[in-house]
Amino acid sequence: MKKAGKQQRSSILHLFIYGLSFLLLWEWLRPIPTVTNTGHIHVFLWFALFSSILIYFRISLFLSIPALLAGSIYSLHSIFGENPFFSREGGLETLQQFLAEAASNIQLIFSWELAGLTDFFRTFLLFLLLALICYLLYFWIFHTKKIFFFLLATIIYITVLDTFTAVDASMAIIRIFVISFFIMTLLHMLKIQTEERAIRKKDKLIFSTAWMYTLIVMVLIATSVGYAAPKFEPQWGDPVPTIKRLVTGQEGGWGSGSGSRRIGYGDNDERLGGGFIQDDGIVFTAETEEPVYWRGESKNVYTGHGWTSEPMEAESESIFENAVDYYMFHRNVQMEEQRVRILMEHVPGYSHLFYPGQLIDVERSTLEYEIDGRKADDPLAFMTDILSGKVRAEGPNPNARIRLAEYTLTVQTPKYSLEKLKNVSPEDPENIRNYFLQLPDTLPERVIELAEEITADYDNRYDKVVAVEQYFSRNGFEYRTEDVPIPEGGEDYVDQFLFESQYGYCDNYSTAMAVLLRAVDIPTRWVKGFTEGEYVGNTDDGNRRYEIANSNAHSWVEVYFPEVGWVPFEPTQGFNNRLDFEEAEREQNHAVNTPVESNEPEQERPELDDLMSPLENDAFSDYEGPSGGAAFGTGTDTSGWLTAKTVIISIVVLLMAVIVYRRQSRIQNRYFLLQYRLIGSDERFGTAYRRLLRLLANEGMPLEDGETLREYATRVDRMLNSDAMTSLTKTYEKIYYGGRQAEGDWQKQKEQWERLVNALSS
């Protein structure tokens, strides 16, 4: 009776530990929405809870497997289904869908076309994985009473996420530590209790209330001291860029890949959205006459999730004596020339130029750069992408990594004539229309309708553009960098921003503006670069010095005006592109440009249209081809983590781990037998015997303190009901204490040997 009560008590404790480990599992699920595109995380949590309960009550497999299946179908329904589960076509529909999807997806798995697996089935696989993990936790706590591996894995998981992604785990790590302390202490206490009961040393229960209070107080004190104590600043710099460079062999900051990320200038804009972390790491220092936006490149293809572009490059080395052959502005636009100097930091490092306005010349004499990490003076060629305006340096070896360290540029910044902008003809050149009016077929109709609605009252292009630019601030859109959603499934990035979230940061505003304008047939492109940065002082020659950090990374919009060129606009709230700062002449509080009366162009230059046309036949014909060499790093595409492939591999690995864990002693014994059968010899008798001792210790029969081998052998033989151990021990004594060589013992003893190991296995 008393014993039964004790059993009861310890199983409550088990349950408590199991509950704690479930909290740890929660910590695994918690960051998933931040890191990937997975949503509905609460459904996964409920499912995990459900399977934990099933496993805890040790419901037989015949019941629990159907229950788990039903649970996962219900959960799938709550994620994907539209009607209530118990309505006429609710649950049944999901069930039918499940059966159909399962059939087709299993076929896909067998043909190893993992990329083709549907979201529905992937989600199901994730449920399966969760159920398996719940079982593993149960096994760890109730059978082996060891969970350290899981705790360690949790901590590694969280720290890696915190370091490399936008997940902020500073509270999570505290929670994990508290939970881990409890689990480990309680499990250890359980273990001690079991051992003591086995040797009947103590009949008293050690889990007194006082014990628990002591534990709680200790954990609380340790945690609060740890939390309140002063901590060192990180002793090393942020290792992420270095690691990334080592791993990918590429330079560059974090791209605007999907998922959340650190802010910075990257190359991959195919999936926009998600929040980001501020990063004040300096990218470069610039010396200019006035604050300017630093343009890196632009993109022209909107995919529904982000932007891409195919470079169309023209080599421009030969004309550095005169000018770079890429023009943003029509020749009759009034320009102001100035020199800017840029000093790049070592990290992240870029191989292309950042410049304001129109690039005229790169001063070769001031140019400093590194090739593959070493300072070099090999001749550089500059490749200008005439679609995006990206000016990329290329060395003698096109594959070498180039980092421009320092350069001085001659640039021209335009002054626009407002009157001219308002009176341009609506007819765009054909190649402009071809490349800068593209919209995906999936773009929802309501975006186009909204664009028409916004611009309906205006008759000229300039007013239409300004109407769209100001639409956001006038309609309560909010600037926010955290919790910005990522479009899921077939959702459109712009549509989500305009109609659902209505908050976001520069990528949302600029993309939305570019898309809205394209919807009313106004050519636009999406521009990436940096804002003017932080003013830090003057140079000796009177220029202003700015520090541009990762957090200055920015995107905006350029709109094409016939006979003027590409005019930048700034739709993002709170930002101000002071490209040509003349407040007085501005109209409608227009934040970007200050149009002025057109003067005679200062410089003779070819027509933009003319320039585009000769390239049309060669460079443009490669448009469908593979992507050209992007010069800097691709962003982390974390959505790839939850692919069907990784989920399946994880399941297989977990299953194997469970099998190996449960049968490890048998596997070890088999291995041991095999090993010594193969290489067994007299010389190895001693080693083999000692291995046997270890094996026996693993089986719960360790040599006790002060016990001699003979006593031990007698004990083991009594337990295993054999005489093999005594016989082996006699031989071992002869070798080890008798100082004699084993002669022919191996052959004699082999049989004993196998008998003993087999007795152990059974």
Next chain:
Amino acid sequence: MRSSRESTAVTEPHVYRMIENVEKVVVGKRKEIELSFIALLSGGHVLLEDVPGVGKTMMVRAIAKSLGAQFKRIQFTPDLLPSDVTGVSVFNQKTMEFHFRPGPIMANVVLADEINRTSPKTQAALLEALEEGSVTTDGETRKLQEPFFVMATQNPIEYGGTYPLPEAQLDRFLFKFKIGYPSKNEELEVLNRVQKQHPIEQLAPVLTLEDLINLQRKVLEVYVDETVKQYIINLVNATRMHRSVYLGASPRASIALMKAGQAYAFMQDRDFVVPDDIKYLAPFALSHRILLSSDAKLSDMTNERVVSDIVAQVNVPVGKEAAR
């Protein structure tokens, strides 16, 4: 050297014949007889601590008779003088010379009965004889006979009228053990045997003194591995570290344990010592060589418990890779 050790096996029956011979007289005390023979084979001496009448004298007489050895008995009394033990020079008026009359110590097997009844001075006279195998009287050192085996008995110290043995002297005994009362059946057997005639009268020698000396030599050849020596040292060291011990066992204890181990292995027809031998003998060889601290004495600790504690705690060497 290795090959010579192979031949020791044939000597084993001699030892067992002797043990059986002694068992004709002493009933049910096989373990104690074995211990006595171990001491005999390794040239050590034995201290028996027991109440009178349990067969101490009978055992030592039986051993002497089985060997055909010269047996002397010294009954220690409070007024016994050292010269009563070692012998004395008397003046011969005929030859006008001093003539040495050897004392009872000049024999092969000596029973020193109730050794703690005599004064420390007389006890000290035994000292040299036990360790050196010689006695010195009137400035002349006389070699004792070989083999020389002393079996001393003492009454439990708690009894009245006793002088506790000095530490130095206790250390010179290889073993100290008790004989104890026989069981009821054994006692019945004793009565049956002595009813007509005491069996000791009919006991015949089974071994000559030369045989015994040969056996003693062979015992020295029994192999003791470094690991076993290490185990002995660990055990003895542990007595010095033990918190209940005021004075631990001396290096002489290590030597004694090793020699006893050799003899024990030899008796079991084994030509090398295993830790089991040492572990078995340690309580008999060590418990009289340590002094307990006064705290331990007050808390009812005994020497025997300290030694069995140590034996249970000190790990036996089993090979470097083996897991414990």
